[in-house]
Amino acid sequence: AKPEPLKIMISGAPASGKGTQCELITKKYGLVHVAAGDLLRAEIASGSENGKRAKEYMEKGQLVPNEIVVMMVKERLLQPDAQENGWLLDGYPRSLSQATALMEFDFWPDLFILLEVPEELLVERVVGRRLDPVTGKIYHLKYSPPESEEIAARLTQRFDDTEEKVKLRLHTHHQNVEAVLSLYKDVILKVDGSVSKEDVFAQIHRALTKLLEDKKATSGSL
Ligand code: AP5
Numbered sequence: 001a002k003p004e005p006l007k008i009m010i011s012g013a014p015a016s017g018k019g020t021q022c023e024l025i026t027k028k029y030g031l032v033h034v035a036a037g038d039l040l041r042a043e044i045a046s047g048s049e050n051g052k053r054a055k056e057y058m059e060k061g062q063l064v065p066n067e068i069v070v071m072m073v074k075e076r077l078l079q080p081d082a083q084e085n086g087w088l089l090d091g092y093p094r095s096l097s098q099a100t101a102l103m104e105f106d107f108w109p110d111l112f113i114l115l116e117v118p119e120e121l122l123v124e125r126v127v128g129r130r131l132d133p134v135t136g137k138i139y140h141l142k143y144s145p146p147e148s149e150e151i152a153a154r155l156t157q158r159f160d161d162t163e164e165k166v167k168l169r170l171h172t173h174h175q176n177v178e179a180v181l182s183l184y185k186d187v188i189l190k191v192d193g194s195v196s197k198e199d200v201f202a203q204i205h206r207a208l209t210k211l212l213e214d215k216k217a218t219s220g221s222l
Pocket of ligand 1: 012013014015016017018019020021036037038040057058059061062063064065069090091092093094098125126128129130138139140141143144169193194195196197198200
């Protein structure tokens with residue numbers, strides 16, 4: 001039988017490198033990347049009422065209310081591409097109630113990746129982050145500079161990427177993280193996120209390779 005596709009969650013403080021690792025993981029493993037923050041930013045860009053409300057909370061670095069976030073994430077995970085290829089859930093769940101809402105639909109991860117980065121690095125990562133609106137790629141002025149002048153000229157910055165706002169986002173993260181971690185403690189992989197992005201990915205790649213081998217062995221397809 002074909003092994004079940006991978007189901008992965010990735011978590012960590014603001015700017016710990018979740019989006020960057022998701023780019024590398026999806027490229028290698030073909031999982032569908034579902035990022036709560038990206039779904040919310042798309043909702044803001046659409047000009048909807050939910051988008052307007054979400055932005056008020058994001059501006060303050062607070063969690064957007066569940067009635068906006070939960071359905072958005074659930075619906076995306078239920079799409080056929082995520083069901084067939086497996087999913088990589090980024091920035092969700094951020095509270096116990098968000099986790100419970102997923103469990104009601106039988107969404108449980110094979111692995112919960114936690115990126116650990118010392119706080120003094122996070123602020124530097126946030127203020128130096130830039131995004132390419134054309135490709136969606138994440139850059140950093142110092143650590144991952146753009147490849148050409150043309151790309152450099154079109155880079156944008158997120159509205160919540162200031163030193164002041166990242167401190168609010170960090171505060172919210174600290175308030176909620178323990179409750180979520182305790183729920184997934186049996187499937188947690190703690191990763192040192194302070195090293196280069198390639199070295200962070202090497203740690204994740206090792207774990208995912210092992211997980212896939214185990215899945216193949218249990219499904220009898222090895
Ligand atoms: P969200 O968009 O999820 O933001 P976040 O959690 O604050 O995380 P970031 O996207 O800022 O960082 P990242 O970890 O992806 O880092 P990145 O790879 O870009 O959420 C935004 C807001 O939406 C929240 O504040 C909240 O209001 C709302 N929201 C989201 N989810 C919600 C939910 N479930 N419920 C309610 N509300 C929700 O890296 C950062 C920078 O560092 C980049 O420039 C990158 O190039 C660089 N970098 C990455 N890795 C390395 C490395 N190893 N070495 C050097 N530099 C690196």
